[in-house]
Amino acid sequence: MTSTPPEKAKARATSYDVARHAGVSQSAVSRCFKQGASVAPRTREKILASARALNYYPNAIARGLITKRSNMVAIIISNLTNLYYPEVLAELTQRLSVKGIRVLLFSLAAESDVDDVLDQVWRYRVDGAIVAARLDPSQLAAFADRGVPVVLYNRIAEGLPAASVCCDSISGEHALVEGLVEAGHQLFGIIAGPADSYVGEERVQAAQMRLHQLGREALIVRGNYDYESGGSGLRDLMQMTSRKLDALICANDLMAIGAIDCARINFEFDVPQDLSIVGFDGVGPAKWLAYQVTTVRQPVRRMTEAAVSMLIERIEQPGTLPEQRLFAGELLAGQSARLG
């Protein structure tokens, strides 16, 4: 007949239940689960024992309501099927987890579907967001209005300033182009990414500009970042000219891989003797023996680390100014291209 029958508690224990069980006040229980709060060691132990006995876990929802910190961060990612993003997502999730932050995941079917999810982002009162998708100025402004810090990942803000982490596409593409030109390639093909991809456009423009500066021609077609786009892009490029394509610059590794396969298998080219093909990202498959794609590897670990720390800084110090961090990629000279 005591207050704590050992039956299975159907409803989950609250801090009051623990308090009663331990013979203290609810405040004491609360403080027990709060970093650096003032609780006597004896009391703390007693409370923790009761908590264990009752299977008590503080309700993060209730805590969030009063502290106005949900300890959740939204991660908004355009297409998880991109090979590159799963790696990024895993890194981000683990780094945030270490910092005691939970991830509310929003995955978009298309790069520009952000509006559909923002509504939910606002409702869940996330403390911040890491966005690897296209944000237009009004969407960015919405984050600012609500005081929700954002860090853009491999995107930059259009119009407004915003915190962002990027891999330096420009110097990366320049390095690739220079290597290819030095090796004597003359006629270049470029397979771009989809029009709404920021990095894709940047990479292609960087390549085009450098090629132009170095006096080389380039044909260009648009792809969709997937394997198939590599092959179809190559085919399209070859139909655009009667001359011999020397080198192929793809906006990402996956298209480069598709192009390599198509070149070797459908066209029976020797890659890189007949055609040099380069990519961008440095995803896992790019290193596979069959490909060994010459590419620029994004420093994912450093980039995710930066994204997380920038976000946390802005959560803790709301005033922090926008900052863009640009990381150099590492040129991986593989076997898919002849470089000078």
Place this chain on the structure above:
Amino acid sequence: MTSTPPEKAKARATSYDVARHAGVSQSAVSRCFKQGASVAPRTREKILASARALNYYPNAIARGLITKRSNMVAIIISNLTNLYYPEVLAELTQRLSVKGIRVLLFSLAAESDVDDVLDQVWRYRVDGAIVAARLDPSQLAAFADRGVPVVLYNRIAEGLPAASVCCDSISGEHALVEGLVEAGHQLFGIIAGPADSYVGEERVQAAQMRLHQLGREALIVRGNYDYESGGSGLRDLMQMTSRKLDALICANDLMAIGAIDCARINFEFDVPQDLSIVGFDGVGPAKWLAYQVTTVRQPVRRMTEAAVSMLIERIEQPGTLPEQRLFAGELLAGQSARLG
């Protein structure tokens, strides 16, 4: 000097703010955002206008506190770098999103690191969980104790019954083995998955059993589900015997791909003439021209659809009994193996 100066509201609007602005009670505002509540059309419009004006979004945290439904589901996934899981994750997220459910993502470094995250799962009061990681009986019991429905993905419960969705490894492997045997292969190698992978063990056992029944020998080594394991596994197998390995059965596609590359490039084998190699999963790269892996494709769309609907059913009707749904895989006869 009215009650709503058009300045930027620093603190986010609450239902009270909207109520005041619209000249109604807070209850009315609340009802406006609740499906099928009784609100007069005129009132609703007025309130929605005020909500828009004040940039009001209902606080899902506060709602969750009172309704005891967070509308969040935990997805616990072991290793996102596995190629197979990103696809699953994207599917799950989008299906849940359509149902108005948010995803709290927990990604594990290793299959058996679940304990580290369960604590957080309890705290966030998720309505349910989809788990693609190893759960031991006590962990499963913890879910049951707390009344949190779980659906296991490609895992089955050890000890206790639990809802689960799986791809039928056994019939899939049997089909592969039978095809290989019919084609006349004699000496088989098997590259298993890591010991803590449920499906990996199941696949390997199924293959072994069928091989045994059909009177074929099999050598076996253990891999780690990654590309490198394919090559090293093949090398190890070849060192285990002086005879000629006919066929190689890999517990997943990624290892099959690694093995194909190693066989072709390092050993200069003709795959499949010299050596047949099969995988399992049907991930994207398995279809690439360079590989065209003979494999069993998991019906990911149907499996994720099932996982989501089973979970929702159990969230809405807590009593629902455990159920195991087993989906047949589709044999994809590629170019990496000679089948009978």
Place this chain on the structure above:
DNA sequence: CGCGAAAATGACTGCGAATGCAAGTCCAAA
């Protein structure tokens, strides 16, 4: 025009934990 049922609305309380404040406890030094 009036009556009753149905619809719409508002006052109020409680979900579970955090926290400012005041009161209480303990120990060391005077």
Place this chain on the structure above:
DNA sequence: TTTGGACTTGCATTCGCAGTCATTTTCGCG
């Protein structure tokens, strides 16, 4: 023993919204 200060502890309130209940309004129909 007294006193001051450093810790501990409990009380009461608050966060934003949902849902109950009582009240008011609306509307159909006799």
